[in-house]
Amino acid sequence: ELKVEQNPLFLSMQEGKNYTIYCNYSTTSDRLYWYRQDPGKSLESLFVLLSNGAVKQEGRLMASLDTKARLSTLHITAAVHDLSATYFCAVGQGAQKLVFGQGTRLTINP
Amino acid sequence: GAGVSQSPSNKVTEKGKDVELRCDPISGHTALYWYRQSLGQGLEFLIYFQGNSAPDKSGLPSDRFSAERTGGSVSTLTIQRTQQEDSAVYLCASSLTAYEQYFGPGTRLTVT
Numbered sequence: 001e002l003k004v005e006q007n008p009l010f011l012s013m014q015e016g017k018n019y020t021i022y023c024n025y026s027t028t029s030d031r032l033y034w035y036r037q038d039p040g041k042s043l044e045s046l047f048v049l050l051s052n053g054a055v056k057q058e059g060r061l062m063a064s065l066d067t068k069a070r071l072s073t074l075h076i077t078a079a080v081h082d083l084s085a086t087y088f089c090a091v092g093q094g095a096q097k098l099v100f101g102q103g104t105r106l107t108i109n110p
Numbered sequence: 111g112a113g114v115s116q117s118p119s120n121k122v123t124e125k126g127k128d129v130e131l132r133c134d135p136i137s138g139h140t141a142l143y144w145y146r147q148s149l150g151q152g153l154e155f156l157i158y159f160q161g162n163s164a165p166d167k168s169g170l171p172s173d174r175f176s177a178e179r180t181g182g183s184v185s186t187l188t189i190q191r192t193q194q195e196d197s198a199v200y201l202c203a204s205s206l207t208a209y210e211q212y213f214g215p216g217t218r219l220t221v222t
Binding site: 099 | 141143145152153154155158160166168169201208209210211212213214215216
């Protein structure tokens with residue numbers, strides 16, 4: 001059974017700092033996703049990572065994938081308040097479903 | 111273009127009643143997914159439809175849950191004899207390929 005674990009689950013940081021969220025998964029998959037969720041809102045797709053060594057960047061967020069270690073990271077550079085949200089990683093299982101991590105609630109303080 | 115839409119946005123129902131939740135996928139998307147997000151269980155897969163193939167129902171938590179997709183487009187998730195543990199946000203997603211799923215705004219279900 002595929003399990004996806006994120007850490008940390010809660011993260012409070014100051015504006016301007018850098019930090020990394022980790023996503024470990026238990027079995028082989030050909031795709032990994034990062035989503036953002038604001039309170040009371042749905043999931044917004046951030047990145048889709050499809051191959052070992054894949055790295056994608058958008059603004060202050062950068063995601064990477066190491067399929068051999070079954071690990072993905074979401075790195076936040078010089079955080080700003082607008083990035084406060086809950087971040088989920090999800091791993092594709094078969095052609096159908098996504099298995100989600102528990103989510104990381106990120107709070108960025110001025 | 112229009113994204114995935116869901117209705118109602120909020121639903122409050124009494125324990126034991128049946129509810130129907132609706133999802134309108136993005137036009138042309140052949141795959142449709144239902145997920146549930148609850149405090150205790152996080153985000154869980156419920157069911158998946160792909161074209162005219164038999165749906166993958168492996169995530170449905172009990173036989174009180176069922177879903178159908180008419181004409182390869184709109185989908186309805188039905189929960190019979192609702193229980194308090196069914197309270198959650200029900201999210202629908204659609205996709206054209208296996209590599210992207212677009213989520214709707216969700217239906218928040220509260221069972222009293």
